[in-house]
Amino acid sequence: MMTQMVFQRIGIGFATLMVVSIIVFLATSILPGDVAQIILGQSATPESLAALRTELGLDQPGYVRYFNWLGNMMTGDLGISKAGGATISSLIGGRLGNTMMMAGWVAVISIPISIALGLWAAMHPGTWLDRIVTFGTLSLISVPEFFIATVAVLILAVELHWLPSTAYMTGNETFVELMKALAMPLITLVIVVSAQMIRMTRAGILNVMSSPYIEMAILKGVPRGRIILRHAFFNAIGPIINVIALNLAYLVSGVVIVETIFAYPGLAKLMIDGVQTRDLPLVQACAMIFCATYVVLILIADVGSILSNPRLRNPK
Template structure:
């Protein structure tokens, strides 16, 4: 039963990713303007435009170019960058490592902190601490990430001078030096995703706390913290796993704005630069990688929820 459900989720994930690849290719195809003319700029003449279109294969039917692109992408070949005439894959790899490093640091801080705060808020329901945590997280949800980033830059970089305002990241730096550089972008991501995970943890645990078996444990005199940790939390794992996975996906996919604000050399910044240069192969590759990460994490969330909740393994 479990293997069958997991296989279905995997098949659905692959189908979703294929549909997304179609959408990415179609969107880049219908962008206004002509790629060949944009590349040539002022040197564009009918002859040079025709030559560059032939060189890039733009005269081929769209469906044939899509099949070639998809086949290459499956093999790890995303084509040649139109901006520098270099293979796209090696350029993306380093940027992806930087993005994953930033997202991993934020996740290591945000996930345990969010779950802990959610449990504390559930244990201390209706207390001043619970109201303070809920109000703070609600304010965090309501503020866009770029605004949080600019506030952190103003107070912690400009006014206090504790951290650099720009994340000048270099692979040759030591680990501690790298952590010092990404403090502000990582803190921005933590504040953005922390609220969603904390509020979901609190709401889910409180929903389980209303069940009859929890009331029975309370009548037996079991301490509330023990009820929450040993009884409510295991039964609330499925939705918590889902919201954690969604926020982890956001840490990778939604990091674009944060990378642009802090000029962080990640995949999001690389994609924005490629859009500005109209580097279509690079844009397509970045979009497909972001989609693959998002779909994969959602698929893992579904599988984790199935394993954590027996009721999902035996649907009625």
């Protein structure tokens, strides 16, 4: 049953990837100008444009280029950047690592904090502590991340000189140096994603708290902490895992603003650069990675919520 679902979802995932690749290909083609025009920019002439288009293979019809790309992709060849001439795998390689590292550290820091704070707030609803958490998270959700990032830079880097203003990595720093370099974007992203996860945890648990079996437990005299940790939490975990998964996917694909402000070489900025230069193979490769990340993370979230819920785990 479970394995069947997983295989089915993987199949749907592949179909999604194909559809996304076609949509991305078409959407990028609709944009005004092509990569030759962007490379030559203001200095383009009809002759130099034609010469460059031939050199880059842009004179072929769109469907030929799409299927060429698809064929190479299936054999693991991501192709060559049209705009700069580097191989896509070399462009993506280091940045994928950077993105995963950042997402990983943010997850490691923010998930325990969020769940702990969310649980705490749910255990003491209506107290001043709960109000601080609720008010604080609501405020932080409303503030755009570039604002948090810029304020953090102004205070911690420009005024106090405690932390570097950009996430600069040499590639051979010690763990402490690495943490110092990453501190600013980590702080920003932890604040951004935690707020949502805390609220979801709190809301999910309070929602379950009003169900009959919890009332039964209260009547039996079970302590509130035990009710929440033993009974409510596992029944509320489905939506919480889903919010975590969505936030992780966002950390992989959506942090372009944070990457730009801290000059952090990650994947999201690479894809934007690709779109700006109409570098189709690069855009496609990034889109595939992002799409696959969503598919996999949501699959994991669904499996997680099934495993955590006895009713779904053992269907009658």
